[in-house]
């Protein structure tokens with residue numbers, strides 16, 4: 001909702017109104033998030049702001065406006081200026097500085113005043129913005145601005161894409177192929193117990209890619225050749241003793257761990 005200001009040259013104390021300073025205020029908290037000035041009617045200016053937001057402009061204020069429901073804020077007139085445009089600019093500067101001082105998290109980029117935005121870019125900023133905008137395949141159109149919003153790609157199309165991607169991230173094509181230890185981007189990364197549990201559950205039983213599969217004779221021969229001469233546990237029982245009992249590890253999936261625990265319970 002917008003506080004409606006009937007636009008009339010006689011607003012104020014009979015003197016022609018040059019313009020107004022307005023603020024976007026959050027209804028629930030009373031906090032101001034943006035202060036602006038206009039020499040047009042307020043309704044019209046707010047309509048322009050909303051259109052700019054819909055068109056996807058990326059500034060803190062428009063990002064906020066896009067994600068905030070229309071009825072979550074109100075636009076209020078802070079001051080009507082009847083003297084001059086310079087005074088209008090000064091009034092805006094004063095209101096911005098007032099609400100910054102009171103701790104309202106204003107999203108204004110500038111400190112106010114006249115001029116297109118009041119922001120003066122340095123040569124470096126211009127250069128950086130120019131670089132960012134070059135070679136960009138398209139503008140971002142989030143949510144309902146996107147032509148695909150509410151639509152889904154056909155299964156045939158998805159299958160074509162899957163086929164064209166197949167193998168494109170495998171083996172030498174993978175950017176991390178052949179990187180080990182500290183060369184690997186995930187080196188030293190520690191997963192939380194929660195994450196490890198989830199990853200583990202995702203690979204249990206029939207969820208496992210190898211569930212119910214048997215390696216071919218050829219594969220088994222390769223695996224056997226790799227292990228030749230390397231001491232292996234002679235049995236599952238032996239492996240359990242070495243890797244679980246001796247290291248104080250308990251594994252739900254190891255029958256011997258479960259047996260040991262049950263025996264302990266029976267004897268205590």
Ligand SMILES: [Zn+2]
Nearest residue numbers: 240244254257
């Ligand atoms: Zn065990």
